[in-house]
Amino acid sequence: MAMESFEFDRRYGEMQRVVNAHLGQDVDAGEREETSEAVQAYIRHTWNRQPWLLAVAEQQLREYARNPPGRLRLRLGEYYRIPDVGLPETEIQDWLLGLADALRRGIEPDAAPRPCSPQTHWEWHARFPELGQLLGGWFSQDMPDEFADHMAALDDYLGSTDPDLVARLCGELHEVLALRLEEEEYAHVVAELGMEVDPPAPYTAAAWLARVAERVAAPPAQEGRSSASHG
Incomplete structure (x- = not known):
């Protein structure tokens, strides 16, 4: 048993x-x-x-x-x-x-260990689990067959994921950007976290993460908003 x-x-x-x-x-x-x-x-x-x-x-x-x-x-x-x-x-x-x-x-x-950026595959995923979920789940090599573009894939994640997890992702994105790594290191980071496609042109890996952070932090669109009433 x-x-x-x-x-x-x-x-x-x-x-x-x-x-x-x-x-x-x-x-x-x-x-x-x-x-x-x-x-x-x-x-x-x-x-x-x-x-x-x-x-x-x-x-x-x-x-x-x-x-x-x-x-x-x-x-x-x-x-x-x-x-x-x-x-x-x-x-x-x-x-x-x-x-x-x-x-x-x-x-x-x-x-006590000194703080630093993650050094192993396990540590990257332990520290940034929701970012790994996004990159590995929505930006695998199958992404071009499933979505029109990178933003469509991101919007699918945002529309199907619990808001609490989206908030966690927002924090992780800002944390990974705050590490201020070199550009080639960010290319390594997104690969470690499961991204199997290149960022959309003309973005570098770091610039793409910054763009994703902006989109994730934006308030969700409100559907069915009523027009202002007239007196």
Whole structure:
């Protein structure tokens, strides 16, 4: 019987985020984990938003490493199944304990990470989830077949998305622009966040994000507005 989502989150939820931060990254069970980009990205993002979850992640990692599930319970869905991170099964336990140690050292008061722009694919999506939803969902390689142009795709997003999420997107757009990256870095950012088509001419990636921010921040058109009454 598969584990209920509440119980899964209580036992493995934050551990899963730590492991997911390593997907697509080079993993070496022999290196000091606090030096890896994936660990630094997880610590930096979590420290600046929900710092108490660092301790939760450390505890979950240690508990899993000390009491690894058997194949039967994995098959029944009663435990979290660690995805393939490029390590042999015999090294997973030491790797998890190394992650826990790195998190413990990373939450010391004198180890607070300095703010900076995201450095990994995971961190970009963790910091800008709704922007990733827009770019990956509405500006994939299929966009030219589905919409007349970029603005039509954006309007479809705005017309089908909850206003609270649109407001979140507005904040994320201003935040990513406030990073003041170089132009080529913004081209990398939109690709990391899932955009598979070029910005519309003559916009650069940064200029296109600024144009999107303007459109998202504009008040929605009011339909059926009554004309002013005459006395």
